[in-house]
Each structure stands twice: as structure tokens, then as C-alpha cells.
Amino acid sequence: MVINSPRGTADIFGDDIICRNLIIEQAKKLFKLFNYSQIITPAFEHTEVFDRGIGQSTDIVKKEMYTFLDRKGRSLTLRPEGTAPVVRAIIEHKLYSKIPVKLFYIGNMFRYERPQKGRMREFWQLGVEAAGVDNPVIDAEVIWLLALIFETLGFKKLKLLVNSVGCADCRPPYINIFKGYIKPHLESLCSDCRERYDTNPLRIFDCKVPSCAKIISSSPKIYSNICSSCAKHFNTVTDLLKALNIPFVIKEELVRGFDYYTRTIFEIISEDLESVQNALGGGGRYDKLIEQFGGPPLPSIGFAVGIDRTIVLMKQLSVSLSKEDSQSNVFVILLERRFEKYGLEFLNYLRKCDIRSDISFEIKKVGAQIKLAKKNEFTHAAVIGEDEATSGNITVKKLADFTQNQFNWKKDPHKIYDILK
Numbered sequence: 001m002v003i004n005s006p007r008g009t010a011d012i013f014g015d016d017i018i019c020r021n022l023i024i025e026q027a028k029k030l031f032k033l034f035n036y037s038q039i040i041t042p043a044f045e046h047t048e049v050f051d052r053g054i055g056q057s058t059d060i061v062k063k064e065m066y067t068f069l070d071r072k073g074r075s076l077t078l079r080p081e082g083t084a085p086v087v088r089a090i091i092e093h094k095l096y097s098k099i100p101v102k103l104f105y106i107g108n109m110f111r112y113e114r115p116q117k118g119r120m121r122e123f124w125q126l127g128v129e130a131a132g133v134d135n136p137v138i139d140a141e142v143i144w145l146l147a148l149i150f151e152t153l154g155f156k157k158l159k160l161l162v163n164s165v166g167c168a169d170c171r172p173p174y175i176n177i178f179k180g181y182i183k184p185h186l187e188s189l190c191s192d193c194r195e196r197y198d199t200n201p202l203r204i205f206d207c208k209v210p211s212c213a214k215i216i217s218s219s220p221k222i223y224s225n226i227c228s229s230c231a232k233h234f235n236t237v238t239d240l241l242k243a244l245n246i247p248f249v250i251k252e253e254l255v256r257g258f259d260y261y262t263r264t265i266f267e268i269i270s271e272d273l274e275s276v277q278n279a280l281g282g283g284g285r286y287d288k289l290i291e292q293f294g295g296p297p298l299p300s301i302g303f304a305v306g307i308d309r310t311i312v313l314m315k316q317l318s319v320s321l322s323k324e325d326s327q328s329n330v331f332v333i334l335l336e337r338r339f340e341k342y343g344l345e346f347l348n349y350l351r352k353c354d355i356r357s358d359i360s361f362e363i364k365k366v367g368a369q370i371k372l373a374k375k376n377e378f379t380h381a382a383v384i385g386e387d388e389a390t391s392g393n394i395t396v397k398k399l400a401d402f403t404q405n406q407f408n409w410k411k412d413p414h415k416i417y418d419i420l421k
Helices: 015-033 047-054 059-064 083-092 136-152 171-188 191-199 201-206 210-217 228-243 307-317 337-352 366-375 386-391 415-419
Strands: 044-046 067-069 075-078 101-110 122-131 158-164 262-270 279-285 300-306 329-334 356-359 380-384 393-398 404-408
Touching: 015 101, 015 122, 015 136, 015 307, 015 356, 044 047, 044 083, 047 059, 047 075, 047 083, 083 101, 083 122, 083 300, 122 136, 122 307, 136 158, 136 228, 136 262, 136 279, 136 300, 136 337, 158 228, 171 191, 171 201, 171 210, 191 201, 201 210, 228 262, 228 337, 279 307, 300 307, 329 337, 329 366, 337 356, 337 380, 337 386, 366 380, 380 386, 386 393, 404 415
Parallel strands: 329 356, 329 380
Antiparallel strands: 044 075, 067 075, 101 122, 122 300, 158 262, 262 279, 279 300, 380 393, 393 404
């Protein structure tokens, strides 16, 4: 009789359960504040969901998936990541009837790889997917949310890495440039990278073999070869991160492991962990994936957090957390796009007050925005225009009876609690 768990799996109990619950509870509070709702997808999917979503040339699909045939000969796969199942669900259930679609998930994933500290064959992730918005504001918000998860856990030595991997227009020409650089060095690469050269050349950047890393250190980077449209998008994202006082580093070698990424990608690492396994979470934009699955053209972005690795760091640093919940919520309406930065500053204030809030990603008439706020079950709305941005006096409307109160959120920051009672 076998009395031990399979290699690469673990029983979760004791301090690990306490840490796990703290991570999930705090993340759920933040998801609520940022107006995300939960989705639970099956632990296994039809194999083609991952073949098409992740990419057949990726290491995950080629080497790491747990795939099996059911009794009727259909190929099924235990989910190795969370984005493809959520995309499938968005299309199947037409969840895009309300835009943006903002979903979060928490679940176990499965990959056949060498087990090590913080990386198991069955591992747990939480993540978000935001579909239907191409505005760089959503990029900044998703990155902001990822950073907050770890900041509220008490982690200090964090580094946010960002990059742009371009789009379908500018990436193919860059790949040709990169392959031209690599070709004379091909025989000096490891066997995996020689195979990647033909199937998925950008994955060479992820190689940890020292000889490969040395070769690509001097290679042309995609960041310097993106088109003007992608550059404008990425510059706006970094400007918004600066407006939110979120420190970041542009890492030109960052590519991430999935074929579906476009434009913005990002990763958070901890300098308290070993350098090889120091990534706590990351993600990026995937503007074409839903359309490739047969759905409507919905530009999207998301991230995933490794719960197991976060637990390792929590225990190492002996951190904990506890905060009060909040019930009232505010929808921030912008009258013009030029008030986006100010709107994000006000949104930052609301969320620091533990008030669930969101912002209008499209500029429409106030009446249409009020209807949208009601449809999404907000209790209050705040309109920001020239007068508000200049004076700091924000008018908050109660959507149930349209009574309103005005206050200066910078001079009298605690007034919001009286208004939302």
C-alpha cells in the first residue's frame, strides 16, 4: 500500500493553511475593491483548449501537460494554467454582454516538471482576467492590483518588471532580426534552445543555461523594435504607473512563457527568494486570444499569482495581515479622457479607504455612465471634470435617490465615510 502523496504534490495543513487562507482572503478583498467577480472553471478541459490557447510550441504543451483519453477516446487535459479555461468560459456563456468582463479565479493547476521549493506538479494559483478594454488604463490597473496583493501581505523587497512584446504587425519582423543574430551562435546554444530557434525563438530569452544567457545578452531586444502604436501604448502604461507611484523596471529580456501575449507583459519578483525561483506572479495582455478561440474581438489582460511560492515567502518573512471589509462602493465617471490620471489618483484614494470602486474606461454621456454604474450594482457615483480636477471638490451621488454630497478628498479625506453611510 502506498502511503505517501505522489511526487510533486503536497498535503496542505497547519501553518501552510493559515498562510494560504490569508493570501486568498486578502486577494478577494482587493478583487472586490477593484470590481472583479469570481469564476470557477473545471479542473480539466478538452486538450485543444490549451493547444490553441497556450501554443503548441511552448514547453508546457509539448512537455508538461497531464493529458489522457476518457472512455470514449476524447483527449482531456488537467489545466496547466488559468487563462485559457476562463477565455473558453467567456465565449461559451457569452459573458461579454457586459463590458468590461472582470473575473478572478482561484484553483489548482497541474504541470509535469521537476519538483522544487515553490514549484510543484500540482500547484495553486489565483489570478484575474479583464476582457473587452484596449485602453492602457486597464493595463496600469491590473499591474497595480498585482502589486497591491504583495504589498498588503507585508513584502518589502519587491521588483516590478515590465516590457512590451509588440503585436502581430511588429513581432514577426523582430523575430527575423533576432533569428539572424542567433544563427551564427546556433551550435553554441543548448539543445532546447536550438529547438526553440525553429519553433518559438522568443523562448530562448527564458533559458537559464549560462552559455545561452551570455549569447542573448547582446542580442537585439523586442522592446527596441516595436511599432509606433505599441510604443505609444506602452509609454502610456508606464506614465500611468508613475502617476500611481508604482516603481518599475523595464526589462527588455522579459518575454513570459505563453504564445498568446501581446504588447504589455509584467512580472513581480522578490529579492528575498532565490534568483532562479523568485517570481511571485506575472501576466500580460492577450488581445487576439478570445478571437482565436472563435469569440468576438475582445482585447484582454490578466495575471496569475503562485500561491505556493507566496506561502514560502510569507513563512520566511513571518508576515500576516488583517483588514476591515467595506460595503458601499463608488463608480468614478470621467467627463474627458484628459482626466484619467486624476481619476486614477481619486480611485487610489477610495481603494486605500477600502471602498470598492471602479472607473469609466470609455468617455460617454453622464446619463449613460450612471446607467452603467447601476447595472454593475454600484451604490454611488463620482463625476470628474475640469472643476473637480482643479478644485479637488468631488460630488458623490447616491444612486438610490440621487442625493449628493460634495467634499474635498485631499483636505478632508475622512469625510467619505460619512457620505457613504
